[in-house]
Amino acid sequence: MAQSPYEGKLIRLRAKEPEDEPAFFRWINDHEVIEHLSARYPFSHAQEREWIAATAAPGYARAAFAVETLADRTLIGHCDLVGTSPEHRSATLAIMIGEKSCWDGGYGTDTMRTLCRFGFAEMNLHRIQLEVLAGNDRAKHVYEKIGFRVEGVRRDAHFRHGAYRNSIIMGLLEGELRLD
């Protein structure tokens, strides 16, 4: 039987639902979850509802998914491929495993593999890029583990907690995804 394009070993990608809002609200307002993201101002429930409504139906322009566990369908995060270009066949990836109890449980790696596989096999992408802040060592480790390579650094691109941080540009080309 063919493998589901939405499923990895631990997770499933699905469309977002309005009922997901409380979890998304909790995560985006959790300083530990957003420590290495650009988000900084508090988000309202209304903003989260608008964001879900705007991104709930995944498509080529914005392939945005909720991430749930295969084991018991618990919502644990979200991820997306945005800024897609049909000419360059490229997109920019973002991921959040918001449920902190799941960190270091293999879910982020499985989500990245599943989303990248989806991007290459279902969206006909040639290139997936992302940015990770210097100091987000867990995320960088996961990206390198599945095949992303460092392509450059945007120096002092991010200001937070009274100091500047570099932003590291990483890219993955078709055929470079490491599935194990």
Ligand SMILES: CC(C)(COP(=O)(O)OP(=O)(O)OC[C@H]1O[C@@H](n2cnc3c(N)ncnc32)[C@H](O)[C@@H]1OP(=O)(O)O)[C@@H](O)C(=O)NCCC(=O)NCCS
């Ligand atoms: C980054 C994130 C997606 C990783 O997800 P996760 O489910 O924790 O990842 P996994 O469990 O699959 O893998 C974590 C890996 O990082 C390693 N790791 C943990 N802390 C580390 C650190 N400080 N330095 C280096 N590696 C680290 C783990 O050992 C594990 O590697 P291994 O499987 O080779 O042993 C998740 O923690 C997250 O969403 N964080 C908050 C939002 C965020 O930072 N998003 C990314 C923005 S670029």
